[in-house]
Amino acid sequence: MSPPSIPGDRPRRLATIAAVPAPTAPLPLLDLDGHRVEYDDVPGDPGRAPLLFLHEGLGSVGLWRGFHRRIAQASGRRAVAYSRLGHGFSDLPPAKRETSFMSDEASGAVPAFCSALGLQRPVLVGHSDGGTIALLAAAQLDVAGVAVMAPHVFAEPIGLEGITAAREAFTGGELRTRMARHHRDPDVTFWSWNDVWLSPEFRDWDVRSELSGITAPALGIQGDDDPYGTAVHVEAVRDHARGPVTLVELSCGHSPHLECPDETAGALLAFLADLP
Secondary structure, eight states: OOOOOOTTOSOOOOOOSOOOOOOSSOOOEEEETTEEEEEEEEOOOTTSOOEEEEOOTTOOSGGGTTHHHHHHHHHOOOEEEEOOTTSTTSOOOSSOOOTTHHHHIIIIIHHHHHHHHTOOSOEEEEETHHHHHHHHHHTTSOOSEEEEESOOSBOOHHHHHHHHHHHHHHHHSSHHHHHTTTOSOHHHHHHHHHHHHTSGGGGGOBOGGGGGGOOSOEEEEEETTOTTOOTHHHHHHHHHOSSOEEEEEESSSSOHHHHSHHHHHHHHHHHHHTOO
16 A cells, blocks of 8 residues: 555646635634634525635645635635644643544534534535545534535444555655645644554444434545545444435545546535535
8 A cells, every 4th residue: 555645745637627726824723722723704695504624644735735715715605713722733732532533523613613613504514534534524513414425433444554554654755845835743743643553442433323313414434445435434324324325436536626636526516506
């Protein structure tokens, strides 16, 4: 298996939807329970459900590469993306993460962030770990919809193999150098994620039973060559969620929004067109 990369390092297909550049100035910081969280808030039609973007395990606002801004522009909806603690230029986490870190984010930071910014009945859009957080939050909160790309709902062996390869790329390759351009402390960002996923207790992690709490419309997008997981995860959303679920498979790896930006944007915009 080839060494993994952080989002944006994989060759991309040419996008025909106009890219929206990210802001050049430092992003604003929001205080949540005494910790500062960086975020990007793109205005949109207040009559439409806003979008909240939740990044992947080594991601941040910046590593969406402006995808949230493109969707905001194309859909006319307000779009907000934030960096979780320990990611991007948000504050570092106050303690070591537990195996429940995605559930904790879904039940704690997500509703607190929505409340602080007035995001009522948002559409949650998540990638990878952020997709898992989006699903878990949608199972608990009043949301207008949930769209996920390459989520995880249990510890699949192929995913653990990919995360082991990421450790090798960080300690012996160039992954740490690349991450240092996007995170306040790349070591904290990486090990906070990698240590949890590769801990012995995480092998029994499984949230499929919680998906039955999802009643809002859902979209699942999965690449057919994803080193971190197979289609079984989005299929679990289809099989367990109680709302309507649409699945889309694309010819790409772990980051559909960067590797197949047109196809991913098209699927997401079609999904949003049917929402409030």
